[in-house]
Amino acid sequence: MKIIVCVKQVPDAKDVRLDPETNTLAREGVQSIMNPYDQHAVEEAVRLKEKLGGEVTVLSMGPPQAVDVLKQAISCGADHAVLVSDRAFAGADTWATSYTLAKAVNKIGAFDLILCGKQAIDGDTAQVGPGLAIQLKIPFVTCVQKIRDASESELVMERMMDDGYDVVAVDYPMLLTVVKDLNEPRVPSLKGKMRAKKAEIQVLSAEDVGADSAKIGLAGSPTQVVDVFPPPPRGERAILSGSIDEQVEQLVEKLAAYL
């Protein structure tokens, strides 16, 4: 089985700051990590490989330093890694990103399954996985919380819903986006880390993947961000304490101040 996992390097959520000038995420000096949902996607891919055989290729679109997350995936059991990286990709929205990843997937070649995290914790759109499936014209299932049965011909899985879950069976090829309930990602192994150190990461440019320059980067993005601003601060709040009578008394007093 050939599995491709899409991963993204994101700023560590423990360390998020906004640039006060532009209101965008400050990336300078912020620790980068593999998007947490993607870690579960990598883990599931490696488990499927261990069960059914085959190989796992991790794919990322990003700046050159994104090789770090690709190496991390190799240390956790992925076999190959591909980075699509080009200045021309800068400013891509989710659709231009989906297009670019689809081009890269076609370049990688035949696949049975693509796994993505449900969403990236920086953009939080949850659109790239489904967008990639649309570009590749393959079925997709979002928010997969459990793979019930995996065989050479199909996957039976649980899709998380607001009030429970659906059980879905799909034939290959397909794309899944996964949630954190799916599994517990493993700690990288020593041998995996050694392999990752030596691994050669294939880097592909826009030209290498045969991307149409009108469909990539800012120019190829149907979404244009007009303004970014912090939400207005919430009004003043207070928590009252004491017995009910005391609290009522305090409340009346506060309300009276507005009269």
Add this chain to the structure above:
Amino acid sequence: MDYFLTEEQDMIVEIARQITDEQIIPNRAELDEKDEFPREILNSMGQADLFGVPIPEEYGGFGGGCLDIVLALEQLGRGCIGVATAFAASALGIYPIMISGSEEMKQKYLPPVAAGKKFAAFGLTEANAGSDASGIQTTAVLDGDEWVINGTKQWITNGGEAQIYTVVAITDRKKGARGASMFVVEEGDPGFTCGPKEKKMGIRASSTTELIFKDCRIPKDRLIGRKGTGFITVMKTLDSSRPGIAALGLGIGQACIDEAATYAKQRIQFGKPIISFQAVQHMLADMAIQLEASRALVYSAAKHIDAHPKDMSKVSSMCKVMATDMAMKVSTDAVQVMGGYGYMREYPVEKMMRDAKILQIYEGTNQVQRNVVGQELNKEYSRK
């Protein structure tokens, strides 16, 4: 301080740190409270190849040396030395095979331990043979193609949890120290059982039991090395493993300073964080000085041992004494800095202080270690 570790050593530290932070620290209080063996955490260490660190590459390991294992144990010890002891005892259990075992024996027993699929244990201590190993009562007699073992081992770490046990027994009482031999006993061998888990002051996540041999019959080829070389193997095993115990001391020392300094910055008394008082600052400073000095000795000793020197015993004993006495002192002081809170189970230093005590006792008491250093000095100065 930067100890200029190699890239591989940094990898070992990263992996052990991740397991410690994500799996050991969140679970240690419960494992301690319930006397629970940390099977899941050990499985995860196995999957991450940590059990393979001291095992040669040809048997599925990483081929690491003393410093490599010390670095892993320091991190694990920062989380919980109960969990780390279960891990370390498995390495201790296979050292006799690595040191004196035949090629067939290594092929058979090392790969599953390296993969973390089987655990090992080391059986030396008995009711009347602790520091004085010559008091061993357990015997092994050759009967046809089988050895028949009789006797009881006491306080054996990983007892009941391990699948592979390396055990010392007397094969010829008349020959004294040269009359002891080592054997591999497997879980399920006829006549071999483990006693109930002992109730301990600390390191409660680790399992400690008796090993009971009643006409236990094992194949002839389970003898490790030649007959009569048991004590030499034991001594070499302990020389190799003691820096690992020292490393657990470093781990506890670091954890105690982390806890005490963080607390001292938050705790306000007389309108100030208590870290601003010189009495507290000096305690923390002394803790940090003793820890760093111990770390420097342990790392240097481990590097020295990796060069397979002749004076391995002395150096190995020196670092064990220094780092484990430090751990006892620093954990006691951490409780003191944290006052009443430090004494409560709600905070982790109470457990660290209980745990630290074993480091001065097991794998040779610190008094016996001083004997070793003293005897070596005596020998050195007789030659001068």
